[in-house]
Amino acid sequence: MYDMLTALINGALGWGWPEWALNLLSYILIVTIVLVVAPLQMLFFTYYERRVIARMQDRVGPNRVGPEGIWQPIADGVKMFTKEDIVPQAADRIVHFLAPCVVVAPTVLMFAVVPWGPGMVPVDLPTGLLFFFAISSISAVGLMMAGWASNNKFSLLGAMRAVAQMVSYEIPAVLSLIAIVIIVGSLSINEIIAYQAGLIISNRDLPGVPDLGLGWFVFTPVGFVAFVAFFIAALAEGERTPFDIPEADSEIVAGYMTEYSGMKFGLFYLAQYVLNFLLCAITAIIFFGGWQGPGVGWLYAQGITPANPNGNGLFNVLAGILGVFYFLLKTYIFFFVMVWLRGAFPRLRIDQLMDFGWKFLIPWTLANLFSAALWVAFTRWGPAEGMLITVGWSPVLRWLAAFVVTLAINLGVYLWLTRVYAASQAERRRAELEELSAAA
Amino acid sequence: MTASPFEIEIPRGRVIEVQRDDTRVRWGGGLLRGMAVVWKHWKESFKLNRSYSQIHGTFTIEYPEEQPRIPEAYRNMPILLYDDETGHELCTSCFQCERICPPQVIHMTQAKDPATGKPVPAVAEFIIEYDACMSCGFCAEVCPFDAIKMDHEFELSTDDHTRLTVHKEQLLRPISYYAKIAPTMWAEVRESALKKLQGNVRRRPDVIGLAPQLTEKIAARRAELAAQAVQAAQAAAAAPAAPAAAPAEGRKLTPEEKAAKLAAIRAAKTAQAGESATPAEAAPAPPSPAPAGEAAPSADKAAKLAAIRAANAAKKAAAGEAPATLPVAPADGMAGDTPADAPPAAPPADKAARLAAIRAANAAKKQQSGDGS
Ligand code: SF4
Ligand code: SF4
Numbered sequence: 001m002y003d004m005l006t007a008l009i010n011g012a013l014g015w016g017w018p019e020w021a022l023n024l025l026s027y028i029l030i031v032t033i034v035l036v037v038a039p040l041q042m043l044f045f046t047y048y049e050r051r052v053i054a055r056m057q058d059r060v061g062p063n064r065v066g067p068e069g070i071w072q073p074i075a076d077g078v079k080m081f082t083k084e085d086i087v088p089q090a091a092d093r094i095v096h097f098l099a100p101c102v103v104v105a106p107t108v109l110m111f112a113v114v115p116w117g118p119g120m121v122p123v124d125l126p127t128g129l130l131f132f133f134a135i136s137s138i139s140a141v142g143l144m145m146a147g148w149a150s151n152n153k154f155s156l157l158g159a160m161r162a163v164a165q166m167v168s169y170e171i172p173a174v175l176s177l178i179a180i181v182i183i184v185g186s187l188s189i190n191e192i193i194a195y196q197a198g199l200i201i202s203n204r205d206l207p208g209v210p211d212l213g214l215g216w217f218v219f220t221p222v223g224f225v226a227f228v229a230f231f232i233a234a235l236a237e238g239e240r241t242p243f244d245i246p247e248a249d250s251e252i253v254a255g256y257m258t259e260y261s262g263m264k265f266g267l268f269y270l271a272q273y274v275l276n277f278l279l280c281a282i283t284a285i286i287f288f289g290g291w292q293g294p295g296v297g298w299l300y301a302q303g304i305t306p307a308n309p310n311g312n313g314l315f316n317v318l319a320g321i322l323g324v325f326y327f328l329l330k331t332y333i334f335f336f337v338m339v340w341l342r343g344a345f346p347r348l349r350i351d352q353l354m355d356f357g358w359k360f361l362i363p364w365t366l367a368n369l370f371s372a373a374l375w376v377a378f379t380r381w382g383p384a385e386g387m388l389i390t391v392g393w394s395p396v397l398r399w400l401a402a403f404v405v406t407l408a409i410n411l412g413v414y415l416w417l418t419r420v421y422a423a424s425q426a427e428r429r430r431a432e433l434e435e436l437s438a439a440a
Numbered sequence: 441m442t443a444s445p446f447e448i449e450i451p452r453g454r455v456i457e458v459q460r461d462d463t464r465v466r467w468g469g470g471l472l473r474g475m476a477v478v479w480k481h482w483k484e485s486f487k488l489n490r491s492y493s494q495i496h497g498t499f500t501i502e503y504p505e506e507q508p509r510i511p512e513a514y515r516n517m518p519i520l521l522y523d524d525e526t527g528h529e530l531c532t533s534c535f536q537c538e539r540i541c542p543p544q545v546i547h548m549t550q551a552k553d554p555a556t557g558k559p560v561p562a563v564a565e566f567i568i569e570y571d572a573c574m575s576c577g578f579c580a581e582v583c584p585f586d587a588i589k590m591d592h593e594f595e596l597s598t599d600d601h602t603r604l605t606v607h608k609e610q611l612l613r614p615i616s617y618y619a620k621i622a623p624t625m626w627a628e629v630r631e632s633a634l635k636k637l638q639g640n641v642r643r644r645p646d647v648i649g650l651a652p653q654l655t656e657k658i659a660a661r662r663a664e665l666a667a668q669a670v671q672a673a674q675a676a677a678a679a680p681a682a683p684a685a686a687p688a689e690g691r692k693l694t695p696e697e698k699a700a701k702l703a704a705i706r707a708a709k710t711a712q713a714g715e716s717a718t719p720a721e722a723a724p725a726p727p728s729p730a731p732a733g734e735a736a737p738s739a740d741k742a743a744k745l746a747a748i749r750a751a752n753a754a755k756k757a758a759a760g761e762a763p764a765t766l767p768v769a770p771a772d773g774m775a776g777d778t779p780a781d782a783p784p785a786a787p788p789a790d791k792a793a794r795l796a797a798i799r800a801a802n803a804a805k806k807q808q809s810g811d812g813s
Contacts, residue, residue, distance in 0.1 A: 055485040056478050060500045344478040345471070418467045 030122045034111045042273040043073035048332070049339050056343035077266070085262035088151060095149035100260070100267035102142030106135045107274040113189055114281055117291045117323025118300040119316070121190060128189035129181065132282060133174060136237065139271065140166045143246070143256050146268070150259035158255020161350060162246035165236055168357045169243075173233035175365035176226035179372035180217055180286055189285060196289035197297055201399060213292035213326075221407040222375050225368045225414070227287040229361050231334075234279040236357070239272065241342035245350055276335065284330035291323030355428075360421050367413040371406040378402035512622040515577040515590030517570050518546075520611040521618055523634075527650045527657035528641050529612065530587035530633060532561035537579035537588050545569035546579060551648045555799050561640040562649030566611060570596065571604035585640070586633035592621045612651045 047062065047070065054061025062069035087096055113128035115121035125131050140163050147159020181187060184195045198215030217223025236243040247255035257268050284290060299319035348356070379395075379402050381387035390398050481496060489497025501508050518537075522529045533550040547569075551562040580590050591613070598604065619626040641649065646665065647658045 052482070055498075056482045058481055058485050058489075058496070058498055058500075060498060060502070340475060340478060340482070343482070344474045415467060 034122060035108065038108055038111055038274050038277075039270060041277045042270050043077065045273045045277055045335060046076065046269075047073045048335065049342075052336060052339045053343055056340065080263055080266035080269075083262040083265075085264060086259075088259050090151040091259060092149040092151065095145050096259070097264075099142050099146035099149055099256075100264045100271070102145055103139045103271040104142075104267050104274075106138040106142075107271045107278065109135050110275075110278050114278065115189055115193060115285065115290055116327055117320040118296055120291075120320055120323065124190050125188065127187045129177060129187045129192070129286075132189070132278075133170070133177070136275070136278075137166065137170060139275065142271075146260070147256040150256070152259050154252040154254075154258045155256050157252045158246045158248075158258065161248075161252075162239070162256060164350075165239075165243060165245060165353060168354060169233045169236035169361075172229050172357060172361035172365045173237065175362065175369060176230040176233070177286065179222050179226045179365070179368050182369070182372040182376055183217070183222065189290075192286055193290040193292060196292050211297050212294045213289060213297050214294065216287060216289040216292070218287045220375070221403065221410045222368060222372045223287055225364065225371070225410045227283070229365045229368070230287070231283055231337075232361060233357075234283060235338065235341065236353070238276040238279045238338070240276065240338050242345040242348055243353060244347055245353060248347055276338065277331065280331045280334035280338065281327070283334050284327060288330045289326075290330075291327040293322070293326035296323045296326065355421075355425070359424065360417055364413060364417055368410060371409045374409070375402045375406050378405065510592045510621075512625055514592055515575055515580070516594045517573055517575060517591050517596065517606075518568055518577075518579050518588050518611070519591045519613045519618075520566060520608065521587055521589060521615050522612050522651040522654075523637060524614045524616050526641065527654040527661075528637060528644070529562065529649055529651055530585050530615075530637055531563045531566065531583075532585050532587070532640050533559075533563035533566075534561075534584065536582045536584060540578045540582045541573075542576060542578065543572045543574055545572045551644075553645050553648070555645070555795065556802055560644050560648055562644050563608065564648075566608040568606050568611060569604065570606050571601065585636050586629045589618050589622070609651075609653045612653065 050072070051061040051069070062072040065071040065075045087093055110132055112123045113121065113125050113131050115124075121128075143162040143166075144159045147155045147157075147162070150156070180192065184192050186192065196215045196217060197211045197213055199212045200219050201215055218227045235241075239246055247257060252258070257265055260268060296319055299315050299322060302315035302319075377385070377387050378390060378398050381390070383391055390401070393401070484496035485498050487497045489499055520529060520531055531548075533548055535548070535550075538544075538546040538548055545568055547567045549564045550559045551564040552558065553560050575590070577590050579588050596604075615626070619630075647661050650658050650661060652658075
C-alpha cells in the first residue's frame, strides 16, 4: 500500500508529499479497509454457512430477503441491533461488558498480518505467524471473562470448556506450524507464501521449477500432515461443530454466550465468524500458498515493487485482483470444508476431544516435526552440517529422497497411532462398561 | 422427477443393519465415509425431489408460491356437509361427535319441530371451537351419518380470536367440495350416507335441516310447502262432505282416529281446567268428541278435523278469549284453510289434518302447564 501510494502521489501526480504523511495516509486506509472487510466477511460467512449446511441437509436455506436471500445477514444484523441488551442482576457488570470487546479485538488485530495479495499485507511483520497465534489466544481470556461475569452455571461451564479446548488444541496447531517454519526458516507470513511458488515442488527446494505459484506445502508429506493436523486444531479453536463443545446448545444452552443478548451477543457471533475466516485464511496461506496461483507471480513482477520501482501500476492492480481472488477462493473452500464437517459429524464429548488432541494429534505432529527436520536435512544440508549421505546427489534426487523418507515416516506413524488410539479407546470403553456393570 | 408428487414406494423386506461399536481400525476411513454421504447430499440437493422414496434432492416446497399437494386423508379442522341438490344437512344432531371430542370443543342444539316441540333429526346450531380443536379427527370417525369430515384448509391464522369459534353457517360445505378433496374416501361412504340422509329428510318438517345460508333453497322449499298446503286445501274443499255414517262407537278405531280422539279429550279436559275462568264458554267443548265419533269410517279425517275444532275451542276458552263466540267459529278461523261447513275432510288433506290435531293437542298441553304453574 505504501509503495503504491508513493508511486501514485509522488510519482504519477508529482505532489511530493513527505514520507510521514504518506505513511499516515496509507495506514488510515489500511485500517479502514480491514475494519470494513472483517464484518463484511462475517456477514457473508453466516449467509454462506447457512446456505451450504441447508443444502447438505436437503433444504434450501435462507432465500427470502433479497435475491436468493443474500441480504439475510443484514436483516439479522438489524434484528441484533434492535434487541434489548440484558445484563443479569447478579452479573459482574464491568467484566460482563468488557468480555465481548476482549473477544472481538484480537480477531480484528489478527487481520493486521494477513496478506490478501502480492504486496497487500497490512503489516509485514517478520514474526507475523507468531503474532497471529499469540493474539488469537487472547480471545480465550475474553471467553473466560464472559463465562465468569455472567454468573451462570452454563456460562461458566461453557467458558471452562472453551478455555480447556483452546489451550489443548493450540499445541498441535503450533506444532504443525513449526514444521512449516522449520522448512521455510522464517516466521514471516510473506516469506512462507513466497516459498510456495513453483509447480508442485517449491522452486526454492528445486531451482529451475517453473513458477506457477503451485509449490504449496500441502503437496509434500510434511505439509500434508501439518495441514490435516492444523485444520483439525483450527476447527477446535474456531469452535466449529465436531468441537463446538463450549457452546453445545443441547447441553449447556449457549455456553459462555448464554447471558448475552442484543449486540453483545452479536459481537461474540462476529468474533466467532471472523475467527473462522481467519483460520481458513491462515490455512490457505500456510499450506495452500495464500494468494499464490498461476499468473500472480508473473503479473506482480511486472508491477511496481521495491525490487522493480519502474514497473507498471496496472500490473499491481491485476496481480492484486488475481491474488485476492485466489486467496478468497481458497479461504471459502476451507470454510466450505468446515461446514461440510459440521454437516457430517456429531459433537464430540469433552473427554473424546481431550483424548484426540493429546493422544493423537500431538504425537502425530511431533513425528511430523521430525520429518520436517529430515526434509531440511535432505534438501539443504551438506557435508558442512554433517549430512554425508547426500553428498554428490543431484537436487532432484535429494528432493525425492526427502519426499520418500518423510512420507514413510508420516504414514507409518499415522497407521501406528490410529491402531494405538483405537486400542486405547476400546480399552477405555471396556473399562467403562465394566465399571457400569459392577455398579449395577 | 416425472413421478407425481409425494409418491412413496417402500420396498418391503429390506433391512438395514447398523453396526455399532465397530472397533476395527479403519485409519480414519469411517470419517471419510461420513463426509462422502454428506457430499452426495449436497451435490444432489440442487435437484428438486418430489418423491419421498428418494433420499436425495431438495424436498422443500416453497410454500406461499407453491401449494403443497395434500394427501386425501390429511385432516385439519372438521367441517359439516350438506347435500348439493336439496341443501339438506347430513347432520342429525345425534351428539356422537360432541361426546367423543377429547377437548370438548363441539357444541350443538338439536332442532325441534316448532309445532310439536319434538326433536327432529337435524341440528339447529352447531359450534366448533377451532382454536382448541386438536385435529384428531375422532368426530369424523365416529359420525354415523358421515356429516362431519376433516377439511384440508389450513390457512386459518387470524388476528380475531372470536372468529375461531365457528358456527354452523361457516362449517357447512357442500358434499361436492368434500368429494373433490377426498374422492376415494367419499366414494366409500357415499351410498350409505345419502341413503341415511333420505331417511332423515323425511322426518324433517318445514325447512328444518336446510343449510341456513342457502336462502334460495329455503325459499324454494317454503314455496313448495305452501303450494302443497294450498293444493291440500283445494282438495279438501272439492271433496264432497262424507255422509255421516254409523256411530263410531260400534267399530274399531284406526290409530289416527284414536289420536284425534285423544287430542280432543285432552282439549276438553284443558277446557274444563280453564273453567274456573270461563265456565260458560267451556261447556260446549265437551260435546266436541261427538263429531269425531260421527266421522265416516271411509273419511276418518273428519274426525281429526273435529278434534282440531274441539281443541281450538278449548284453547280459546281456556285463554278466556272471545267468551261470547261459539266454540265452532274460532276453530274455523284458526284452521284457516278448512271451510266452516266441511267437517269431513277429503283423503288428500289427511296430513294437514293430523298436523292440526297435533298442534291442537300441543296448545292444550301448553295451556295446561301454564295453568298448573
Ligand atoms: S377433530 Fe377432534 S378435537 Fe377437533 S372437533 Fe373433532 S373430535 Fe374434537
Ligand atoms: S356431526 Fe355426525 S356425529 Fe355429530 S351430531 Fe351430527 S350426525 Fe351426529
